[in-house]
Amino acid sequence: MGFKDFMLRKTHEEAFNKLKSLMEKTKNQMNIYKTLIHCVNFSDSIVVFSRDNSLNSLRAIIDSAKNLMVKAMQNEIPIKGAVAYGEISVDVNDGNQIFCGQPIIDAFLFQDLQLYYYGVVFLHSFEDFIIKGNKNMYDDINNEKDIHKKSIIEIETPIKVGIVNHLNLNWFSNFSDDNHQFSKIIGSILVK
Secondary structure, eight states, rough: OBBBHHHSSHHHHHHHHHHHHHHHHHHHHHHTTTTTTEEEEETEEEEESSSSSSSHHHHHHHHHHHHHHHHHHHHHHHOOEEEOSSSEEEEEEOOEEEOHHHHHHHHIIIIIIIIOSSSSEHHHHIIIIIIIIIIHHHHTTTTOSSSSOOOOOEEEEETEEEEEEEEEOGGGGGGGTTTTHHHHHHHHHHHO
């Protein structure tokens, strides 16, 4: 998930303090899933990796991304992101900081160069994995009847070349029925 535009509009100290606050507020959620996911923050990016492609890891990624989006918006940090699927290598042992894999590049490039709104899009690699290869997993994670409560929704998504249908993280469902709070937060971010 990236927030480059936010970094450009704030002083270094303001950006650092907001980011530190965001990471503190999301730490508990990340700790719940520490056996399933790994989160790193560098510069204007937050990256969450799963350790495998299990249903529990998918739930951890979705819950963590929703939590990150909501907390970022509540902290007036406009953030956007993408979820990609594929093989990656992460080595953070013995002082190493190695992150390698095409899904990292795909997610970064899409959210940075293509995505024109604050949200999280699931890329085609994820759609191929979850819809074509693991439909039962998709149905299990998205079993709510009410579309407003689903974790993953297909919506028209504004990107550089126009509007396309994409699977998106339904992060705003975490605001429950409090549309006033949601509108107020989004309005305060877009005005700045």
